[in-house]
């Protein structure tokens with residue numbers, strides 16, 4: 141079903157996602173909430189089930205066949221993740237539970253372990269709570285200053301203010317989103333990194349949204365830390381990724397202590413395992429890593445050029461259709477944006493809009509999207525958000541727009 | 553196409569959501585309380601005035617929230633008039649039970665709140681309806697502002 145609109149064979153792709161043929165209250169599911177968590181292709185479901193049915197044991201511990209094979213599968217997920225984001229070395233990939241844990245790991249190990257009182261962490265006005273709260277905790281526990289880079293009214297990062305803040309403060313670490321989960325804005329990661337480095341700061345990019353829609357290359361970005369979360373990339377929950385330069389991981393103290401992260405242990409002292417194992421205390425999310433590996437294989441086989449082009453067409457179409465609806469305001473007009481469109485409707489709160497859309501079978505998210513400070517900056521309480529994935533169709537967006545017209549009538 | 557939300561968005565709810573009658577601070581009040589839903593950012597503050605016997609004589613509120621939340625606050629402001637603290641707590645419990653389970657206890661004061669009964673079919677919206685009551689319970693537990701003012 142290729143058409144001029146999309147380079148993807150959507151009918152075939154949608155058949156890969158069993159849940160998409162579900163109905164909601166007798167209506168076909170129109171799932172426009174993939175930015176919160178994406179649906180899973182059969183390849184992921186089967187990889188995890190196959191492991192449990194045929195090839196499963198704890199890893200790095202057993203001397204037996206099952207353990208060795210499972211260790212290979214787990215470590216293969218690390219290889220695939222390194223390739224996905226262009227990491228120079230597989231040892232630089234640390235598996236965590238999600239993005240939130242990856243950021244907390246950096247705040248704890250790098251922040252407390254290697255930053256000094258009086259240094260600053262620089263975030264932006266459009267961060268997810270996951271990239272705000274860990275830095276506030278660091279500030280309060282460790283005497284670190286927390287700076288916030290403004291955004292423009294269009295929802296782009298204010299690069300002039302960014303450079304000014306770096307020039308006027310002792311910024312040790314920049315931690316900024318690579319793509320906003322509310323505004324859809326892509327930040328220019330390479331530019332941010334170059335400016336940060338010119339002022340002696342390290343940079344962490346929150347790629348939770350960004351990795352889903354485009355090919356990411358941490359080496360080309362010249363970032364120092366990059367985090368993302370498996371469940372938004374069509375993988376399972378419970379697995380996230382921290383990438384960091386090897387020399388940083390080597391120098392950072394461990395985050396959690398326990399099994400699997402040690403060199404040797406006595407009651408007097410312990411030594412740490414080499415990276416990345418130093419940061420993976422305890423039995424990791426083995427099945428989830430195997431699921432993530434399947435997800436990565438799946439998106440790579442489709443290709444990010446194709447996924448990106450498809451989603452760009454969806455965003456352009458959504459912006460055109462939704463802009464035509466009287467009383468509806470699109471929040472965020474950045475130049476470079478991914479598959480997320482937030483909006484408000486005059487006379488109707490986002491919750492009420494979402495409830496009515498739900499009754500038509502359309503799943504959107506409504507609220508502050510874990511970005512309360514951004515809502516305050518924009519002078520609003522909440523938005524409704526439609527977000528797109530590789531399986532989203534133009535027809536679904538048309539149905540959203542048509543249904544929104546009726547929602548508007550309902551609350552008129 | 554929205555036939556099946558008729559229970560949730562009864563005309564009263566739509567009207568009160570759009571044009572609440574009690575959405576204002578009270579100039580003179582005895583206590584105030586706040587309700588917060590950190591999951592979605594909704595926020596309600598209520599102000600209450602009591603008569604000499606300790607029963608509620610006036611309620612005003614300010615809400616940042618959806619139609620359900622604002623209508624619930626507005627209807628609450630009327631339903632609670634004349635109730636003392638124990639009566640209010642019982643009414644609050646009965647209301648919570650109604651919006652959670654759809655079952656209403658035999659409480660005469662609940663009658664005025666019945667338009668909100670449809671919320672029970674929408675689990676993710678229950679909190680919208682109970683938030684004003686959470687704020688009201690906060691006001692009951694808050695120190696008395698008039699007494700504080702009079703030292």
Ligand SMILES: Cc1ncc(COP(=O)(O)O)c(C=O)c1O
Nearest residue numbers: 238239240268270321348349369
């Ligand atoms: C930009 C951004 N950062 C961080 C997160 C947190 O992801 P997780 O909850 O999987 O840790 C999310 C997702 O909610 C997000 O959109």
